[in-house]
Amino acid sequence: MRLIQWKRREFIALLGSLAASWPSPLRAQQQSGHLPRIGLLWPGVSPPPSPRMESFRRGLREQGFVDGRNVIIELRYAPEGQQRLPELVAELVRMKVEVICTFGDLAPKIAQQATRTTPIIAIADDMLGAGLVTNLSRPGGNITGVTILAPELSAKRLQVLKSVFPEITRVAALWDPTTGTAQVLVTKNAAQFLNVDVQVLEVRSHKDLATAFEAAAKERAEALNVFSSPFLSSLYHEIIGLAAEKKLPAIYQWREHVEAGGLMSYGPNLGEMWRQTAVMVAKVLAGANPPDMPVEQPAKIELVLNQKAAKALALELPLPVLIQADDVIE
Numbered sequence: 001m002r003l004i005q006w007k008r009r010e011f012i013a014l015l016g017s018l019a020a021s022w023p024s025p026l027r028a029q030q031q032s033g034h035l036p037r038i039g040l041l042w043p044g045v046s047p048p049p050s051p052r053m054e055s056f057r058r059g060l061r062e063q064g065f066v067d068g069r070n071v072i073i074e075l076r077y078a079p080e081g082q083q084r085l086p087e088l089v090a091e092l093v094r095m096k097v098e099v100i101c102t103f104g105d106l107a108p109k110i111a112q113q114a115t116r117t118t119p120i121i122a123i124a125d126d127m128l129g130a131g132l133v134t135n136l137s138r139p140g141g142n143i144t145g146v147t148i149l150a151p152e153l154s155a156k157r158l159q160v161l162k163s164v165f166p167e168i169t170r171v172a173a174l175w176d177p178t179t180g181t182a183q184v185l186v187t188k189n190a191a192q193f194l195n196v197d198v199q200v201l202e203v204r205s206h207k208d209l210a211t212a213f214e215a216a217a218k219e220r221a222e223a224l225n226v227f228s229s230p231f232l233s234s235l236y237h238e239i240i241g242l243a244a245e246k247k248l249p250a251i252y253q254w255r256e257h258v259e260a261g262g263l264m265s266y267g268p269n270l271g272e273m274w275r276q277t278a279v280m281v282a283k284v285l286a287g288a289n290p291p292d293m294p295v296e297q298p299a300k301i302e303l304v305l306n307q308k309a310a311k312a313l314a315l316e317l318p319l320p321v322l323i324q325a326d327d328v329i330e
Contacts, residue, residue: 035070037072037073038071039074039093039101041089041100041102041103042077044077044231045078045206045234047075048077050256051270052274059282062279063278063279065282076092082107085107089115093118097118098285099285102120104125105125105130105178105179107230108124112141115142117142119142119290120142120144121144121277123274124147125147125228126150127146128295129180130180136294137295139293141290142290142291144293144294145280145296146273148273151187152186154187154227155186156190156266157225158198160264164317170197171222171224172216173201173226174227174232174239176229178204184200188200199219201215203232223249223251224249226239226257236252236254236262237260240261244312250262254267255269258305258309268302269299272299280293304327304328305325308330
């Protein structure tokens with residue numbers, strides 16, 4: 001009987017020590033029976049494709065937060081189009097989520113307009129250029145996060161296309177206007193030095209894709225640059241299919257698009273960025289304030305090529321580019 005009582009006391013002490021290791025806001029919420037909620041606003045037309053949510057949950061777990069156990073993720077996305085984003089943000093604010101995590105430039109702006117008090121963590125295409133913050137090291141307000149440096153990387157992708165296909169002179173670019181004009185302006189400036197004409201094609205909805213590709217064919221585009229946008233990213237299967245159908249070499253932002261059959265990508269590691277963002281969300285849940293959290297940048301930019309896709313397009317990827325690539329999918 002004494003042994004049983006001793007083990008019981010030891011077990012209770014162990015529980016107490018574990019509880020003490022939880023972040024203090026979480027302990028208070030656990031004691032009140034309330035689980036903190038993360039409002040995750042994805043501006044795509046379908047749920048975030050792999051590896052986004054898996055990486056996000058992994059980042060939370062690394063900080064002691066497990067979805068469904070001591071935190072709840074409230075995912076919202078926009079199958080009817082981005083015009084629904086204000087309604088979805090308002091819903092999350094009414095739920096009194098502890099933090100809103102969102103993506104792109106448009107969705108964070110809408111979240112900012114909806115609340116000045118709820119912390120917002122964003123993966124933005126251009127955090128500074130979009131006016132989400134005025135200072136990367138001291139963001140101020142209620143928003144911080146990770147900036148992708150989309151304008152610079154979109155211009156760099158044009159340079160990569162030119163290095164792989166030196167003879168191209170006409171490149172079409174798919175552009176989501178809700179991301180602003182910075183990607184257009186910076187890429188067109190780069191195009192002047194590369195002696196390339198850039199045809200910018202607006203894609204505001206799913207139905208615009210076919211029209212955009214027809215316009216590219218009409219202008220005899222020789223390659224395609226897919227600008228950074230969560231909305232365009234959510235349409236990657238359709239874009240890859242149309243690029244293959246039109247025999248148009250295309251460059252994307254994420255390696256996952258190359259793994260799905262795209263020709264090449266140049267950009268940050270997608271899974272790592274979502275994990276990085278989740279870590280920032282966890283810091284807010286533990287009591288950190290967004291104004292004091294510097295905006296972060298991707299740790300690494302990678303070039304990924306798909307040899308199978310190149311063969312399907314009857315293209316030969318130059319050896320120097322293959323050597324420089326971070327990964328080549330056979």
